[in-house]
Amino acid sequence: MNIRFIFFLSISFLLFSCSSPKTKEKESAFQEVYELSEMAAIMENMYDFLNENRELIIEGQSTLDIPDYFIEIHTAEMTEGFQRDTLLENHTESFLWNINRLENGENSDRIALFNNTITSCIACHKSEVGCTGPIPRIEKLMITTKLN
Ligand code: HEC
Structure with missing residues (x-):
């Protein structure tokens, strides 16, 4: 890995993740890439x-087993700065x-x-x-787009 690639990695992490650079302590690019709440x-x-x-789903498969960890978004620890309040609970x-409906819905509605x-x-x-x-x-x- 050259230095430009490492730079690209840390920039894209900052752009596409939720963690704002302000809440981060000074860390190396590598630690930043691997530190997820x-x-x-x-x-x-x-x-x-x-x-x-x-x-x-596009091809019309009939079953979908949603993994149990989905429900853990109710309790999972979050990066500093995020708060578990009523609004977050409502969205959760x-x-x-919706996930439950996706799992149990008719195939034609998937x-x-x-x-x-x-x-x-x-x-x-x-x-x-x-x-x-x-x-x-x-x-x-x-x-x-619905293919076929
Ligand atoms: C109830 C609110 C909520 C819902 C629903 C939600 N997210 Fe998130 N998402 C968050 C919060 C809050 C964070 C930041 C978590 C943290 O950094 O601790 C986050 C972070 C992320 C991240 C960035 C993770 C990282 O690498 O830092 C991705 C990607 C993401 N969500 C995708 C999704 C997808 C895909 C869905 C739907 C399947 C989804 N989210 C549904 C609140 C939500």
Whole structure:
């Protein structure tokens, strides 16, 4: 890895993650890349899970097992500066409600239910309890065209 690549890594981390440089102590680029709160780690896992299942949903797969860790966003420790208040709880509830509908919904409705779920990710991120950094990444999960 050359120094430019390391620089790129830390810049993209700051741009696309929720942690603002202000709340960070002086650390090396590497520590910054690897330091995720419990909540941030769950978010990354949820992102990967939905991204992996996206294609299958477009193709009309019939089952979707939502992993148990999704519900841990109720209790996961967050990066300094984030607060577990009523607004965060409301967004959490509405997100989990959508996830539950996605899991148990009819196969024919799954694209719409998937998009509702992504919309509720974005709703929390746009609110004052979320953070805008990851929004462009999350938006790419939306299924905008129905293939076949
Ligand atoms: C209830 C509010 C809420 C919902 C719903 C939510 N997020 Fe987040 N998200 C947060 C908060 C708060 C953080 C910052 C966590 C921290 O740094 O401790 C975060 C952080 C992230 C991050 C950055 C993690 C990092 O590397 O720093 C990504 C990516 C992300 N969320 C994606 C998603 C996706 C995808 C969904 C939907 C599947 C989603 N979020 C739903 C509140 C939410």
